[in-house]
Amino acid sequence: xxxxxxxxxxxxxxxxxxxxxxxxxxxxxxxxxxxxxxxxxxxxxxxxxxxxxxxxxxxxxxxxxxxxxxxxxxxxxxxxxxxxxxxxxxxxxxxxxxxxxxxxxxxxxxxxxxxxxxxxxxxxxxxxxxxxxxxxxxxxxxxxxxxxxxxxxxxxxxxxxxxxxxxxxxxxxxxxxxxxxxxxxxxxxxxxxxxxxxxxxxxxxxxxxxxxxxxxxxxxxxxxxxxxxxxxxxxxxxxxxxxxxxxxxxxxxxxxxxxxxxxxxxxx
Amino acid sequence: xxxxxxxxxxxxxxxxxxxxxxxxxxxxxxxxxxxxxxxxxxxxxxxxxxxxxxxxxxxxxxxxxxxxxxxxxxxxxxxxxxxxxxxxxxxxxxxxxxxxxxxxxxxxxxxxxxxxxxxxxxxxxxxxxxxxxxxxxxxxxxxxxxxxxxxxxxxxxxxxxxxxxxxxxxxxxxxxxxxxxxxxxxxxxxxxxxxxxxxxxxxxxxxxxxxxxxxxxxxxxxxxxxxxxxxxxxxx
Numbered sequence: 001x002x003x004x005x006x007x008x009x010x011x012x013x014x015x016x017x018x019x020x021x022x023x024x025x026x027x028x029x030x031x032x033x034x035x036x037x038x039x040x041x042x043x044x045x046x047x048x049x050x051x052x053x054x055x056x057x058x059x060x061x062x063x064x065x066x067x068x069x070x071x072x073x074x075x076x077x078x079x080x081x082x083x084x085x086x087x088x089x090x091x092x093x094x095x096x097x098x099x100x101x102x103x104x105x106x107x108x109x110x111x112x113x114x115x116x117x118x119x120x121x122x123x124x125x126x127x128x129x130x131x132x133x134x135x136x137x138x139x140x141x142x143x144x145x146x147x148x149x150x151x152x153x154x155x156x157x158x159x160x161x162x163x164x165x166x167x168x169x170x171x172x173x174x175x176x177x178x179x180x181x182x183x184x185x186x187x188x189x190x191x192x193x194x195x196x197x198x199x200x201x202x203x204x205x206x207x208x209x210x211x212x213x214x215x216x217x218x219x220x221x222x223x224x225x226x227x228x229x230x231x232x233x234x235x236x237x238x239x240x241x242x243x244x245x246x247x248x249x250x251x252x253x254x255x256x257x258x259x260x261x262x263x264x265x266x267x268x
Numbered sequence: 269x270x271x272x273x274x275x276x277x278x279x280x281x282x283x284x285x286x287x288x289x290x291x292x293x294x295x296x297x298x299x300x301x302x303x304x305x306x307x308x309x310x311x312x313x314x315x316x317x318x319x320x321x322x323x324x325x326x327x328x329x330x331x332x333x334x335x336x337x338x339x340x341x342x343x344x345x346x347x348x349x350x351x352x353x354x355x356x357x358x359x360x361x362x363x364x365x366x367x368x369x370x371x372x373x374x375x376x377x378x379x380x381x382x383x384x385x386x387x388x389x390x391x392x393x394x395x396x397x398x399x400x401x402x403x404x405x406x407x408x409x410x411x412x413x414x415x416x417x418x419x420x421x422x423x424x425x426x427x428x429x430x431x432x433x434x435x436x437x438x439x440x441x442x443x444x445x446x447x448x449x450x451x452x453x454x455x456x457x458x459x460x461x462x463x464x465x466x467x468x469x470x471x472x473x474x475x476x477x478x479x480x481x482x483x484x485x486x487x488x489x490x491x492x493x494x495x496x497x498x499x500x501x502x503x504x
Contacts (some may be wrong), residue, residue, distance in 0.1 A: 099460060102460065102461055102462055103460075103461075103462065103464070105462075106462035106464075106465055106466075107465070109474070110465065110470060110474035111474070112474075113472060113473050113474030114473075114474045116473075117473040117474060117475070164444045168437070168440045168441065168444065171427070171433075171436050171437060171440045172433040172436060172437065175427075175428075175430075175433060175436055178428040181427055181428055182424065182425070182427060182428050182478050183473075183475060185423070185424045185427045185440070185443065185476075185478065186424050186475035186476045186477070186478050187474065187475060187476070188440070188443070188444060189420050189423075189424060189443055189444060189446075189447035189476040190447070190465060190470055190474055190475065190476045191444075192443075192444035192445070192447035192448050192451070193447050193448070193450065193451035193464055193465040193470075193476070194451075194464075194465060195448065196447070196448035196449075196451035196452050196455075196464065197451050197452075197455060197464040197465065200452060200455060205363075205366065206448040206449070206451060206452040207366065207370070207445055207448045207449075232377055232438065232441070233377075233381055233434070233438060234384075235376075235377050235380050235381065237373050237377065240369070240372060240373055240376065241369040241372075241373070245366065245369035245370065245373065246373060248366065248369075248370060248445070249369070249370040249373040249374060249442075249445055250441040250442060250445060251440075251441050251444040251445055251448075252441065253437060253440070253441070
């Protein structure tokens with residue numbers, strides 16, 4: 001079996017640049033009364049999944065908008081989300097037990113730094129960073145993360161696991177700029193550290209086995225959809241120790257479209 | 269006759285100054301033998317070129333590099349699970365078994381993937397753990413932490429050398445799992461603290477470590493008995 005030929009085939013299948021149809025993304029989200037507000041994502045992200053690098057696109061102030069900067073704008077939205085979420089959680093009296101505060105202060109510190117870093121990176125690329133969206137962390141009343149600590153942890157886990165997959169899905173879109181790529185990888189692994197810690201605080205393993213988020217509500221299924229994959233470039237990762245181990249040994253990407261959709265659940 | 273130089277460096281630790289991510293404070297991990305292949309400081313010595321494997325060029329070199337590090341991790345955890353340290357808890361037994369599974373899967377994946385792409389496949393390396401006490405929890409945890417953090421830093425620093433986007437995605441799928449491992453190990457060592465994603469490795473921009481192959485091979489060299497070169501990256 002020629003692994004390399006199979007790897008070539010993956011790029012033909014738009015492996016990480018597939019733009020899902022609206023219908024597909026809406027029906028793949030467990031409905032809890034709120035339509036995926038894809039339209040509420042700031043301008044520019046709609047073009048995020050074009051495969052070839054776009055030519056410079058003059059769009060009112062965003063002089064050098066392209067696939068790479070779109071990827072950074074998506075990352076920035078996710079960092080805005082995490083940053084505000086943890087800041088709110090830490091400032092909500094009585095929510096986070098003292099014994100857990102150190103962990104969330106460290107995570108919050110990193111997310112805040114990521115926001116700043118991404119904004120600076122976009123600016124250095126002559127692109128205006130997108131504005132922070134207005135977030136609703138209850139997702140239209142489906143969650144109560146700031147009155148119920150167990151729900152705070154659930155969403156924290158969901159956000160971190162989403163972040164890992166979202167960054168991973170954008171790697172190909174930023175690889176043309178080696179400095180940006182390396183920085184994206186360096187943020188991506190921090191999110192993975194966060195995810196592992198939050199998962200373990202919820203009595204889960206630090207890694208994702210099959211598509212099971214681990215005591216997570218059905219509304220978060222999109223965060224874990226596809227994680228059960230046990231074929232990597234034609235190699236059966238389940239052969240040695242079973243599907244749980246094989247699937248856990250690799251984290252899967254999220255397309256920009258799917259990452260947008262998940263984030264949109266929390267954007268007004 | 270050209271010979272590989274072995275330097276005994278008793279008492280040296282893996283703390284390479286600013287490269288503190290491999291510092292094993294309190295454990296006293298020492299490098300008993302160092303194959304100098306990874307270091308280019310000595311022009312005066314010749315190396316056994318004909319028998320020393322070179323990782324190769326381009327993406328093949330990067331894949332072989334990843335394969336080498338996964339071999340190391342797989343070898344280490346195999347030893348851990350074949351002789352769990354005394355007093356190990358059920359939870360830690362399960363955790364180390366998972367790590368063993370994942371790294372063996374990674375290793376075997378790279379062997380298959382590289383074999384499908386080239387005949388220049390890194391052979392099975394030999395490893396050594398001169399100052400690791402596999403029967404001591406602290407020693408095993410400290411070594412696991414060093415290896416996982418090294419893996420993360422290596423992948424993060426190697427991404428920019430990959431030209432095939434499919435390979436980049438594969439590397440990305442693996443590095444985040446290594447980071448999950450590292451976080452868990454660090455949390456076991458220092459529970460309830462920020463160590464899982466500590467200030468010793470995450471900078472003021474919130475960025476994790478990224479290290480050049482040269483630095484990684486130098487630092488990990490103490491574990492690797494079998495010499496290899498990666499001339500394209502200035503190693504050996």
